[in-house]
Amino acid sequence: MNGSPWGDIGRDSKAFEWKGCGASISFDSNGKILRACDRYGCSEIIVDPPVRVIPAPPILRPFSITSVVFIGFTRRAFVQKHQTIWAKIPLDIEIAKDRQTLAVLATSKVKYRLVGSLVEGVIARNVMSDISFTTPPTPGPCEALVALKIARGSDVIDGVPFNVGSSVLYSDRGERLYTSLVEVSLDHVIIDAKTTAYPPLPGLKQVRRPPYGRNVRLLSIGQPAVTVERGWRLWPTLKG
Amino acid sequence: MADAEGLARLIPSVVSELLEKAYHDVYRLTEAVVILGVGLLIALLVRNSMRRSLSPRLPAHVYKPLENLVFYSIVFVAAITALRPFGLNLGSLLVAGGLASIVIGLAAQNTLGDVISGVFLLIEQPLRVGDPVQIGDVAGEVVDVRVISTLIRTWDGHLVRIPNKIVFDSIIINFSRTRARRIDFTIGIHYKSDLQDAIKAVRGLIDESPYCLLSPPPEIFVDSYGSSSINLRVRCWTPTRLWYPAKMQIQTEIKRVLEEHGIEIPYPQLDLHLRSAHTDLRVRLEGSRGEGEKVE
Numbered sequence: 001m002n003g004s005p006w007g008d009i010g011r012d013s014k015a016f017e018w019k020g021c022g023a024s025i026s027f028d029s030n031g032k033i034l035r036a037c038d039r040y041g042c043s044e045i046i047v048d049p050p051v052r053v054i055p056a057p058p059i060l061r062p063f064s065i066t067s068v069v070f071i072g073f074t075r076r077a078f079v080q081k082h083q084t085i086w087a088k089i090p091l092d093i094e095i096a097k098d099r100q101t102l103a104v105l106a107t108s109k110v111k112y113r114l115v116g117s118l119v120e121g122v123i124a125r126n127v128m129s130d131i132s133f134t135t136p137p138t139p140g141p142c143e144a145l146v147a148l149k150i151a152r153g154s155d156v157i158d159g160v161p162f163n164v165g166s167s168v169l170y171s172d173r174g175e176r177l178y179t180s181l182v183e184v185s186l187d188h189v190i191i192d193a194k195t196t197a198y199p200p201l202p203g204l205k206q207v208r209r210p211p212y213g214r215n216v217r218l219l220s221i222g223q224p225a226v227t228v229e230r231g232w233r234l235w236p237t238l239k240g
Numbered sequence: 241m242a243d244a245e246g247l248a249r250l251i252p253s254v255v256s257e258l259l260e261k262a263y264h265d266v267y268r269l270t271e272a273v274v275i276l277g278v279g280l281l282i283a284l285l286v287r288n289s290m291r292r293s294l295s296p297r298l299p300a301h302v303y304k305p306l307e308n309l310v311f312y313s314i315v316f317v318a319a320i321t322a323l324r325p326f327g328l329n330l331g332s333l334l335v336a337g338g339l340a341s342i343v344i345g346l347a348a349q350n351t352l353g354d355v356i357s358g359v360f361l362l363i364e365q366p367l368r369v370g371d372p373v374q375i376g377d378v379a380g381e382v383v384d385v386r387v388i389s390t391l392i393r394t395w396d397g398h399l400v401r402i403p404n405k406i407v408f409d410s411i412i413i414n415f416s417r418t419r420a421r422r423i424d425f426t427i428g429i430h431y432k433s434d435l436q437d438a439i440k441a442v443r444g445l446i447d448e449s450p451y452c453l454l455s456p457p458p459e460i461f462v463d464s465y466g467s468s469s470i471n472l473r474v475r476c477w478t479p480t481r482l483w484y485p486a487k488m489q490i491q492t493e494i495k496r497v498l499e500e501h502g503i504e505i506p507y508p509q510l511d512l513h514l515r516s517a518h519t520d521l522r523v524r525l526e527g528s529r530g531e532g533e534k535v536e
Contacts, residue, residue, distance in 0.1 A: 040450070062450055065479050109448070112479060113455040118418045123479045126454050 004141040004175060005093055010034075010049025018053075021107035021142035023093055025053065036095055036103040040110075043103045051102060055144070055177055056094040056212050057164040058125055061106040067165025067212075070115055070124035071146060073131050073158050079186070080154040084200075086136045087129040088143045089164070091177065107142040115161045124161045136176070144169065144177040147200030148193070153186030160184055162193040165212060170204035178204055268325040275325075279318020287311045300369035304384060305362050312387065350405065354388045357408035361385055366412050374413040375402060420453060421483040423476050423490060428469025430504035435462070435470060441501040442474055445493055451486030452476035468508045 005018050010027045017026040023038040027049060034051060035044045040062040059067050071087045079085060093105040113126045129146075130137060136145045148160050160182070167180040181200045185192040199206075287307050294303035362385065367373050371382045373392070380394035390407045392400045415421060429438045442460050446452045456477045463473035474494070478486040498505060 063479075063482060065481055110450040111452075111454050112450065113453050114420045114477065115455075116419075118420060121419050123419055123453075 005053045006055060008050040008052050010051055016049075021090075021093070021140070023105040023107055023142075025093075025095065025105070034095070034102065036105055038093075038105040038107070040106060045102050047097055047102060051095050051097045054094050054096060054208060055142075055169055056092040056104065056208070057167065057169070057179070058090050058092050058106070058108075058110075058127065059165055060092045060094070060104040060212065062110060066112065066123045066125060067163050068115070068122050068124040068161050069164045070113055070126050070159055070161040071148075072126060072128045074128055075131075076156055076158045077131060078154070078156045079150050079184075081150055081152060083133060083150045085148040085150070085160075086132045086134075087146045087148060088137060088139050089127050089129065089146055089179070090140075091142050091144050093142065122161070139176055141175070144179050145200070146179050146182060148182045148184050151183040151185050151194075155186045155188075157186070157191065160191060160193050163195045166195045166210050168197065168199070168206055168210070169208040170199045171207045172201070172204055177207065271325045272322040275322040276318055279314060279321065283311045283314035283318070286314060304369050308387065350403070351388065353405040354403045357404035358385070358387045358389075361390070361404055361408060367407075367414055371417075372415040374415070375407055376410045378402060415483070416480055418480060420456065420477045421480045423452075423478060423483065423487050424473070425487075425491060426463055426471045426473050427494060427498075428466060428471050428505060429498065430506040431470060433470075433503045437501055438472060438498065438503045441497050441503060442472065442494060445490065445497045446474075446476050449476075449486070449490060449493075451478045451482050451489060453478060469506045 003020065005020065005023075005025060009018065009025065010016050010031055012031075014031055015027055015029045016031070018024065023036070025037075026035045027033065028035070031049050032046055033044055034047050034049075035042060037043075038061065057067075058069060069089055071089060073087070077085070090106075090108040093107060094101055095103045095105075108127075111126045112123050114121050115124045116122055136147075139145050146162075148162075162182045162184075164179060167182075170178040170180075172178070178200050179195075181196045181198045183194045183196055185194075287310065290303065290307045290310060294306070361367070367375075367382050367385065367390070369382050369384060373379070373382055375390075375392065378392055378394065378400050380392045380398075380400065383391040383393050383399065385391075385404075387404075389401045389403050392402060394400055427442075429435070439460050443458070446458045446460075452458055453476070458474075458476035460472060460474050463471045465471070474490070476486075476490065495505065
C-alpha cells in the first residue's frame with residue numbers, strides 16, 4: 001500500500017504494511033504489534049487495531065522543540081503587497097488510538113535553524129520549497145500547502161518563518177492538505193508572519209486543529225518514538 | 241500567733257494569684273500556639289492548592305517564587321498575630337524593631353545577607369528553576385531558589401545548597417538563556433589522510449544530524465598542525481536544550497564516519513630514521529613466539 005497513509009488502519013486484524021514518505025507502518029501477522037519506523041528509528045507497541053493515522057505539522061519529530069517552521073525558498077523572490085505565495089511543507093505522521101498518540105514519524109530529513117539573534121531569535125524547523133505566485137503546486141502524499149499572503153511591504157526574501165503549531169489543517173476533500181492562511185508583513189529588517197485562523201481557500205474542511213503534540217515526550221534518536229499526549233481533539237480523518 | 245494566722249491567710253491568696261497568673265500565661269501561650277498552628281496550616285493548604293492549580297499552567301520558575309512569597313507572608317502574619325496575646329502588636333514591634341534589627345543584624349549578618357541576596361535573585365532572575373547553570377565551581381540544574389539558599393542538582397546527581405549571598409556574588413553562567421549553544425571540539429587526522437576527504441566526511445555527518453543547526457552555519461577547519469596529526473576544529477550550533485545529546489552523538493559518530501571514509505585518526509607517534517645502521521635489527525611482534533624478522 002502506497003500513497004497517503006491517512007485514515008484508520010488494521011480494521012480487519014490482519015497483517016498490514018504501508019511504506020512511503022520515508023516512513024513505514026505495519027501490523028504483524030496477528031494484527032497486534034504495531035511497528036512504526038522513520039529515518040530516525042522505529043517503535044513497536046502492542047495495541048488492539050484499528051489505529052488512526054493522522055497528519056500533524058512537522059514539529060514533533062525527532063524533537064518537539066519548536067512550533068515554528070521556516071520555509072526557505074529554493075530561489076529568492078521579490079514579493080509585493082497583496083500577493084499570495086504558495087509553498088509546500090512536509091507533514092509528520094501521527095499514529096493515535098483513542099486520542100492517545102502512539103508514535104510520530106518524520107517524513108523527511110529534519111534540520112533546524114536559528115531565525116533571528118541568539119538571545120531573541122527562535123529555533124525553527126527548516127524546510128525548503130519551490131514557490132508559486134498563481135496556482136497552488138501539487139503536494140506530495142505527505143505534504144501540505146501553505147499560502148503566504150503579503151499583507152504589507154515589498155522586498156526580496158528567501159524564506160518566511162511562521163508558527164505552524166497554531167495552524168489548523170484543512171483538506172479539499174481530495175488528497176490536498178492545507179495549513180491556515182499566513183499573513184506576512186515585510187519591514188526593512190523584520191518579517192512578521194501571523195498564522196490566521198482562516199483557511200487559505202474557500203470551501204476547505206477542517207481536518208485537525210491545535211494544540212498538536214501537547215505533552216508529547218519524544219525520545220531521542222535510535223530509541224522508540226513512543227509518545228504520551230493529552231488534552232487535544234482528534235478531528236475526522238480524510239478517509240473513512 | 242497573729243503572724244501565723246496572717247501567713248495562713250496570705251498563702252492561699254498568693255497561691256491562687258500564682259495559679260491565676262499561670263493559668264493566664266498558659267492560656268496566652270496556648271492561644272499563640274493555636275494561632276501559629278492554624279496560620280501554618282492555612283499557609284500549607286494555600287501553598288499546596290497553589291501548586292496544584294499553578295504547576296500545570298505556569299513554569300516552575302514563575303510559580304515557585306510566587307508560592308514561597310504567599311507561604312511566608314501568611315506565616316509572617318500568623319506569627320505577628322500569635323504575639324498579640326502577650327500584648328505585642330505590629331506597631332510596638334516596629335518601634336522595637338529598630339533596636340532589634342541592629343542586634344539581630346549583628347548576630348545574623350550572613351543570614352540577612354543571604355535573605356537580601358535571595359530577594360535580589362528573585363527580582364533579577366539570573367537563574368530560574370530548571371535552568372542549567374554554573375555557579376563558581378558548581379554546575380548543574382537549578383532545583384529551587386529559596387529565601388536563604390539556592391538548591392542545585394549537579395550533573396552527577398548530588399544536591400548542593402549554596403547560600404544566596406555566594407550565588408549573588410558569583411559569576412553565574414546560565415546555559416539556557418540563549419536559543420542556541422555551540423559544540424566545539426578538535427579531532428586529529430593522519431598526515432597521510434586526505435584533508436579534503438576528512439572535511440567532507442565530517443561535513444556529511446553534520447549535514448545529516450538533526451542536532452546541528454543550518455544557521456548559524458557549522459565550521460570545520462584546520463586548527464593546527466600537531467606533531468602526530470592535523471587537528472581539525474569542528475563547530476556546530478545546536479538548540480540549547482539538545483546540546484548534550486548533540487555533543488554525545490556527534491563526537492561518537494565522528495570516528496565511525498572518518499573510518500568509513502578511510503581517514504585515519506593517528507596515535508601519538510615518533511618516526512625514527514636510522515641513517516647509518518651497520519647491524520641488522522630484529523623486530524618481534526607482540527604476542528609472537530618467533531625470533532623475529534630481520535629488518536635492514
